Amino acid sequence: MEKKKLNPKKRTLIAVELLEQRYPEAVCSLDYEEPFRLMVSVRLSAQCTDERVNLIAPVLFKKYPTTQDFAKADQTELEKYIFSCGFYHSKAKDIIGAANAVLEKFDGKIPDNMEQLLSIPGVGRKSANLLLGDIYKKPAVVADTHCIRISNRLGLCKKTDPYKVEMVLKDILPPEKSNDFCHRLVLFGREICTARSPKCLECPLFEICENKPVPENGRRSKEREN
Numbered sequence: 627m628e629k630k631k632l633n634p635k636k637r638t639l640i641a642v643e644l645l646e647q648r649y650p651e652a653v654c655s656l657d658y659e660e661p662f663r664l665m666v667s668v669r670l671s672a673q674c675t676d677e678r679v680n681l682i683a684p685v686l687f688k689k690y691p692t693t694q695d696f697a698k699a700d701q702t703e704l705e706k707y708i709f710s711c712g713f714y715h716s717k718a719k720d721i722i723g724a725a726n727a728v729l730e731k732f733d734g735k736i737p738d739n740m741e742q743l744l745s746i747p748g749v750g751r752k753s754a755n756l757l758l759g760d761i762y763k764k765p766a767v768v769a770d771t772h773c774i775r776i777s778n779r780l781g782l783c784k785k786t787d788p789y790k791v792e793m794v795l796k797d798i799l800p801p802e803k804s805n806d807f808c809h810r811l812v813l814f815g816r817e818i819c820t821a822r823s824p825k826c827l828e829c830p831l832f833e834i835c836e837n838k839p840v841p842e843n844g845r846r847s848k849e850r851e852n
Contacts, residue, residue: 635798637834638782642803644830645810652806654760655813657683661736661761662693662728666721668756669748674711682710693734696725720748738762752788759805767792767799768808772815779819781836 632640646652655676658664663683670679686707690696696704704718711717727746728734736757737743743754752768759766767773769788773795777783783794799807818825826832826839 632834634782637780638798640834641780641831642807645814648830649810649813652809654809656680663687664760665724665736665757668753669717669720670708670711673713678711682708693725693728696721697729723747736761765801766805767795772812773808775821776811776815776819779835779837780831
């Protein structure tokens with residue numbers, strides 16, 4: 627008898643539980659010591675790996691230890707420190723602009739709401755959600771490439787636009803689980819559900835995945851059991 631198909635919400639709840647078991651520690655993959663440094667690192671991570679950002683961060687934050695230091699930075703000099711992250715012209719301009727905005731509009735404190743965060747140079751919804759979730763522990767859905775890819779593969783949503791994915795997941799995720807779930811998707815996306823050649827036969831979410839490999843005379847199922 628064919629198993630009853632899971633609806634997206636039920637599938638999501640199971641995925642949350644399984645990923646909690648696989649990755650008990652749900653932490654941001656960007657290293658940071660204080661909120662504005664996280665904002666800087668998030669901006670640098672656009673079209674760049676978190677590993678690369680973490681690699682340059684110690685030297686960068688030694689040169690610019692405070693928000694005030696970034697606000698007064700010479701753009702050309704700052705670009706030298708972030709060159710390897712790519713798009714260094716626009717990133718340096720945004721970081722300096724963000725530092726000035728935080729100091730002038732928000733008294734040096736990262737805002738705790740989406741509207742104000744989006745008014746800061748270089749901050750989009752993905753960045754804002756990460757800041758809200760990690761700094762203020764508010765419910766947040768970070769619709770990055772891992773989140774979009776895995777949510778579609780699992781059958782949690784059928785959208786590719788980041789905003790639409792965010793809205794769909796916001797409706798079906800327990801609010802208190804949403805931020806950690808997104809961090810776990812990053813870990814899961816790097817280890818198992820990679821963009822190319824996902825390790826489906828090693829996947830802890832295999833049974834609930836809508837796009838798992840079709841068994842070939844039972845061979846794949848048997849392989850997975852061994």
